[in-house]
Amino acid sequence: MKRGIITALIIILALGGIALVLSNNKKKNEAKTAFIAQGSGAIAVRVASVEKKVVDLDFSSNGSFVPKQELNFLSENAGRVSKILVEEGDRVSKGQVLARIDAEIINTDRETAEATYQNALRDEARYKSSYATGGVTQQQLDQAKLATQNAKLRLQASQRRLSDANIKSPINGIINKRYIEVGAFVTAQGTQLFEIVDVSKLKLKVNVNESQVANLKIGDKIEIKSSVFPTEKFNGRITFIAAKADGTLNFPIEIEVDNNTKNSLRAGMYGTAVFNFPKQAPGILVPRTSFVGSVSSNQVFVLDKASNTAKLRKVIAGRILGDSVEILEGLNEGETVITSGQINLADGTPVSIVK
Known part of the structure; x- marks a missing residue:
């Protein structure tokens, strides 16, 4: 009997709670309706x-500097490193010899190719003389000429390999990393030798939105600032504008920046591109x-x-x-x-x- 009374009370209380919630919801809806429809x-x-x-079109955008030229320099010849002429941090110019590879085997190949070429020249001369008197056919003379040409190409290749035994810098820049030591053996498949970075010119990569990119074009001159050198202003020029927005619906922009005479700016630093436009x-x-x-x-x-x-x-x-x-x-x-x-x-x- 008591259990039935308790159950009935619980049901009554639950129904009362539901009614109270419905009443509150009705009042809230009426308040919203009154707000939306006044009068x-x-x-x-x-x-x-x-x-x-x-209309003020001026804006600025932050990014980071990257080198305009950056090269991981690989070996082209196999051999043992006999001499290294530069250290990390050294400034080098294009064509400067950075290291040397033992050229003994390469030089032997060049001498053999030279001898083969000279022998082919003599054979060709003999065939020409014999052809004039009818001693050989045109086909035999053509084969002698072809042998001379092939020998010449092999000689040129061996001379190139001998020249490449002096490892030269292909660009102006700074030796950022040196990966070899004297006595190390490098392969013709491309052993990494040096990392060379040119910071005389840098690229500042920034992103702009659709309304900003509409006012930009290749060649525009841009003022560049660096928080590390707040008193200095650097000159930049837009060299790339993406034709397609990225995943954030922004457009990547690249600005070529002239470093100062001290090359104070370094790759990896943060910079700010200041975009100024004529008064609208x-x-x-x-x-x-x-x-x-x-x-x-x-x-x-x-x-x-x-x-x-x-x-x-x-x-x-x-x-x-x-x-x-x-x-x-x-x-x-x-x-x-x-x-x-x-x-x-x-x-x-x-x-x-x-x-």
Whole structure:
């Protein structure tokens, strides 16, 4: 008996709780409805004035410096390193000898190729003399000429290998890493020898958004600043603008930067690209949220102050400037656009302004 009474009380309490929750939800919905529709069927909206402002296109973007030229120098000949003429940190110029490989075997190959070539020349001369007297055929003479040509090519290749025994720098730069020691054996398959970095010119890589990239072009001169050298200004020039946005919808930009005479800037440092543009003429701007759906729709609702209704207006949008959009046609300064609540509006819908 007691158990039945307790069960009945629990059921009554649960039903009472459910009723209380439903009542609270109803009050909240009524409050929302009252906020959205104030007055007799008017839709609550927020508005903004259409203003003419000076468009400021200037902006800055941060990035990091990378070398314009960076080379991992590999061996082209097999042999044992006999001498190293540079150390890490040394500045080198193009064509400078960095190290030498023992050329004994290479020199022997060159001498053999030289002897073969000279012998082929003599054979060709004999065949030419015999051909003139009818002693050999044209085919035999052609074969002698071909043998001479092949011997000459082998000699040139061996001379090139002998020249490459002196490992020379292909660029101007600084020896950033040295991977070999005297006595080490390098292979013709490409043993890593040196890492050479040229920092006389650097590249600053930055990202810009769609509205910013529209005002940039290859060759534009850009002011570059570095937090490490705050009193110095460096000159830059845009050398690359990505044709496609990356995953964050930004466009990678590369700026070639002239280092100073001391080569103070180093690869890996952070830099700031300062993009300055000529002063723009004032233009009509509205909040980006004014558009129905998205900016590409080219439609906004304008407040008709006389009838307190929303009027759908076709406009032509220009540049997107942060939270504002430039209007090329369709709006006049002093008009009022609706910035929220458009989802509930149609042309001629009564509205009330939420302060």
